[in-house]
Amino acid sequence: MREFEQVIDRKNTRSVKWGNMAAVYGIEDASDVLPMWIADMDFKAPEPVIEAMRERLDHGVFGYSYICSACKDAVRNWLSERHGWETKNEWMLFHHGVVPAIATVVETFTNEGDNILITSPVYPPFFNVPGHQQRNIVECRMIEEDGNYTIDFEEFERCLKKDVKLFILCNPHNPAGIVWSNEELKQMLELCNKYNVLVLSDEIHADLVLPGSVHTPLAKVAEEIGGRVITCVAPTKTFNLAGVQAAIMIAKDEDLREALQKNALSHGQMDLNAFASSALVAAYEEGGPWLNKLLEIISSNMDYVIDKLHEAVPKIHIRKPEATYLLWIDYRDTGLSEQEMMDKLLKKGKLALEPGSKYGEAGKGFLRMNIAAPRSVVEDGVERFITAMNS
Structure with a gap:
């Protein structure tokens, strides 16, 4: 090593x-x-990721690039093999990072003055990004005992009753390092379904689950009980590529995808740069x-x-x-x-x-x-x- x-x-x-x-x-x-x-x-x-970017650099021509099927195949195969989550290429939309993706989801599916639910303590952009878009944060404070955090589901439901439009979940949780159980995820999603709340599941740390624990994608739970879920994943945290900037939004629901695509067009959002796509494929195909x-x-x-x-x-x-x-x-x-x-x-x-x-x-x-x-x-x-x- x-x-x-x-x-x-x-x-x-x-x-x-x-x-x-x-x-x-x-x-x-x-x-x-x-x-x-x-x-x-x-x-x-x-090293395979570095080599892939080196090959792209040595080519010397850096014109417009697009997301090819190999990029989507690499993501799909990784999620299947690593997390047992079967996705389809058409469910995927690419972005320059998970935080920009969060901003896109907030902008697309909520309006100024709308309420967005988070469970704290939590990653600062969950507060900051909606705040900069003039959305209101509804904070469900988690129960902490000896460093262990759990959701207060009675409080969680009380918060949802405040006309919440979007719940942003950190799965696994940053900063507490929680790997949510299937039962916990099911309870969260059932309550969001009850109040017709869209869920954005930030799963950027999904690959960094330590031995003895298993990550459950929220979308897998949704396959059993239903629910509107958008999942954000990325190779950047896993393989130390934050500066390369690449992320994937995954939504099974076609209406959600169409709304996200419309937002991208309104901002003139382009595909990933040539180095990001090369790094992404190499990371997911050879980085295990x-x-x-x-x-x-x-x-x-x-x-x-x-x-x-x-x-x-x-x-x-x-x-x-x-x-x-x-x-x-x-x-x-x-x-x-x-x-x-x-x-x-x-x-x-x-x-x-x-x-x-x-x-x-x-x-x-x-x-x-x-x-x-x-x-x-x-x-x-x-x-x-x-x-x-x-x-």
């Missing part, structure tokens, strides 16, 4: 994670700060072995961080997630405010993590830590965390 041991210098590469910390955290100099915040990995993409190794690395890194921090900082509590490469760290027992904790980490530990309030009011008292990096980098991050807490 040497490819996951190599430390790659990402500075001066226009990396948001490594090059934009001073602006994000409001500090003058971030040159000695270790970034373990935004959710991309410090690993190279799989690389991903299997990656999941072992992620799980091992998580075990290391959890063991070390629990031993060195007993008031820190971390539940190992079932998916993602993100740890959701509970520091409430330290008695520190969020500002005090962030100051310690940035000024004393020289470590950049994400504050929990970024994920809504329900995230206060938590931190999000990205451990998708070589073990030596993860060890450095742990030592910086411990130094900060002992300062």
Whole structure:
């Protein structure tokens, strides 16, 4: 697994994670700060993906490109083999990312002033994207106990009664790393069906489910009980291709697809660029072995961080997630405010993590830590965390 041991210098590469910390955290100099915040990995993409883009580069002509059947076949076969979800090529619409896809769904199926349901704490664009489109967020706060999160279904239904038009689901969940059970997904969908609510299921982390857990696409549940579901998937989180920009919206319902296509035409939206389509096909056709190794690395890194921090900082509590490469760290027992904790980490530990309030009011008292990096980098991050807490 040497490819996951190599430390790659990402500075001066226009990396948001490594090059934009001073602006994000409001500090003058971030040159000695270790970034373990935004959710991309410090690993190279799989070699077949790099080679596919290299071949496209060497061709030298970069005219308009389109989504060929090979792109759709690669997505369809991956979803079938990896998640047991049988789709069809005609169900797929391509976009430049899952967040832009969320924005498209919000714009297409809701109006200004409409209510959109989310379950918090949750990925910030679930709040921000609808807000920028003048939609109202209805927040169903999840029940948390010792780092375990569950849906309060009585509250969930009360929220749906507020004339909600769209429910945005994070499946698997970011930042808590929850892999929703079939029964939980069924309850959510049954209630949305009861109130005729469209569901957008963001499944960008579906491939990053750790050993011992199994991802269930919401659309598979809909095949059993019905429901209007649009699913967003992407190779970008799985294979560290965020900067390449590619995502897929999948909708079995023809009316939903036609509405999304009409929206795309209204914005002059083009197909994926030549590099994105080349990367997508290579990733889904040849990236499986690389991903299997990656999941072992992620799980091992998580075990290391959890063991070390629990031993060195007993008031820190971390539940190992079932998916993602993100740890959701509970520091409430330290008695520190969020500002005090962030100051310690940035000024004393020289470590950049994400504050929990970024994920809504329900995230206060938590931190999000990205451990998708070589073990030596993860060890450095742990030592910086411990130094900060002992300062």
